[in-house]
Amino acid sequence: MQTYFDTNIFVWQFSGVPVTELCQHRFLLYNQDATQHLFEVAAGLDSLVLGEGQILAQVKQVVKNGQGVPGFGRKISELFKRAITTGKRVRTETNISSGSVSVSSAAVELALLKLPEYSSSTARVLIVGAGKMGKLVIRHLVAKGCKKMVVVNRTADRVAAIREELMDADIVYKPFSELLACAAQSDVIFTCTASKAPLFIKESVQALPSVNSEDGCRRLFIDISVPRNVEPSVAELEGAGVYNVDDLKEVVEANKEDRLRKKMEAETIIAEEVKQFEALKDSLETVPTIKKLRAYAERIRSAEVDKCLSKMGDDIPQNKKKAIYDLSLGIVNKLLHGPMQHLKCDGAENRTLSEILENMHALNRIFGLDTEMSVLEEKVRAKIEQNQKQSS
Structure with missing residues (x-):
C-alpha cells in the first residue's frame, strides 16, 4: 500500500x-x-x-x-x-x-483579561469594522462566550453575512454615523478598519461618559488596525486603556x-x-496464520464431537450435547491461547518481528497450514537493512 x-x-x-x-x-x-x-x-x-x-x-x-x-x-x-x-x-x-498566536485572538484574550469586572457574557462589546480582522475578532469573542455585541460598519451587508454564519450570537449592526454613541455605551471597543485617519481622538473619548467611575473601571480600546484607529494620546486619559498591534505582537511572539x-x-x-502503531500494523500480517490455525483446530474439534455423539446414540438430552460442545470448545480455546499470543506483535510483549516470523514458520510447519510468508519476510529484511544502515 x-x-x-x-x-x-x-x-x-x-x-x-x-x-x-x-x-x-x-x-x-x-x-x-x-x-x-x-x-x-x-x-x-x-x-x-x-x-x-x-x-x-x-x-x-x-x-x-x-x-x-x-x-x-x-x-x-x-x-x-x-x-x-x-x-x-x-x-x-x-x-x-493554549495561548493566542494571532493578533485577533490575542486581542480578545487581552480584553477579557483587562476587564475582570465583567464576564464574557456581560461585557458591552463594540467592534468597529466588519472586514477580515473584524470577522475574526467576532468569531473569537463568540468562542469565548460573548454572544452579544454591536458592530459598526460602513455597510450592513458584511454584518448580515457574519450574523448568518454565527446564528447563536446576537450581533447588532450600526452605521458609522452612530460610532461615538455606540462607544459611549461600550466597555471594550475593538477597532479594525482601514481608515487612514484616527476614529477616536483624545477630545472625543474624553467627552464620553465614564464606564464606572465608582469602581475606577476604564473603557478599553483594542486597536488592531494599521494605521491606528485610536489616537495614541487617548492613553493619557484616566478613563481609557489603549492597546495596539505592537502590544499584541509581543504576546503572540511569546506564545x-x-x-x-x-x-x-x-x-x-x-x-x-x-512505534505502537507500527507494532499493531505488523501484527495484522499474522491474521491469515491465526485464521488458518483456528480453522484447523475447529475442523478437528467439530469432527471429534460428532464422532463422540454418534457413539453415544440418538437419545442424548440436549443439555448434555451442549455440555460436550462447550467442553470441546473450552479445551481448543485454551490450547490455542499460547500459540495465538506468540503470533501477536501489538506492543504488549517484547517480541521482535523476527521472533513472530519464526513462530509463524514453526506453526506452518507443525500444522501444515501453507501460510504465505513472503510479505512478512520482505518486511523483516527491509527493517534489518534499515537498522544496519543507521548503525553504520
Whole structure:
C-alpha cells in the first residue's frame, strides 16, 4: 500500500496506480514516513499555525467519510483512529493549543483579561469594522462566550453575512454615523478598519461618559488596525486603556515560542505512538496464520464431537450435547491461547518481528497450514537493512 498526502487532502492509492496521475502539488510518503506525517498533522505540528485545533476535526471527518469506501480497510481505519488518539494526547499532555498566536485572538484574550469586572457574557462589546480582522475578532469573542455585541460598519451587508454564519450570537449592526454613541455605551471597543485617519481622538473619548467611575473601571480600546484607529494620546486619559498591534505582537511572539518548546514534547509522544502503531500494523500480517490455525483446530474439534455423539446414540438430552460442545470448545480455546499470543506483535510483549516470523514458520510447519510468508519476510529484511544502515 502507498499513502499520498498533501496539505489538506489524503488520497490513498494502491499498487498499480501510476504516481503520475497525482497532482504535482502532492507528495508521496511510504509506510512509517506516512504514519509519522499523519500523526504530526493530527497533532497540529504540520499546520500553518503550530498547534492548530481545527485540523484534528478535519482528520475525524476523513474517517467519517471513509467508512464503507473501497480501499478504506482495516489498516487505513486503524491508522486514522490512532492518529486521532495521538492528536488528542498531544493536546492534553502538552497543552500546545493554549495561548493566542494571532493578533485577533490575542486581542480578545487581552480584553477579557483587562476587564475582570465583567464576564464574557456581560461585557458591552463594540467592534468597529466588519472586514477580515473584524470577522475574526467576532468569531473569537463568540468562542469565548460573548454572544452579544454591536458592530459598526460602513455597510450592513458584511454584518448580515457574519450574523448568518454565527446564528447563536446576537450581533447588532450600526452605521458609522452612530460610532461615538455606540462607544459611549461600550466597555471594550475593538477597532479594525482601514481608515487612514484616527476614529477616536483624545477630545472625543474624553467627552464620553465614564464606564464606572465608582469602581475606577476604564473603557478599553483594542486597536488592531494599521494605521491606528485610536489616537495614541487617548492613553493619557484616566478613563481609557489603549492597546495596539505592537502590544499584541509581543504576546503572540511569546506564545509562539512557548508552542515551539511544547512541540519537542509532542514529537516524543508522536514517536511513541508511531512505534505502537507500527507494532499493531505488523501484527495484522499474522491474521491469515491465526485464521488458518483456528480453522484447523475447529475442523478437528467439530469432527471429534460428532464422532463422540454418534457413539453415544440418538437419545442424548440436549443439555448434555451442549455440555460436550462447550467442553470441546473450552479445551481448543485454551490450547490455542499460547500459540495465538506468540503470533501477536501489538506492543504488549517484547517480541521482535523476527521472533513472530519464526513462530509463524514453526506453526506452518507443525500444522501444515501453507501460510504465505513472503510479505512478512520482505518486511523483516527491509527493517534489518534499515537498522544496519543507521548503525553504520
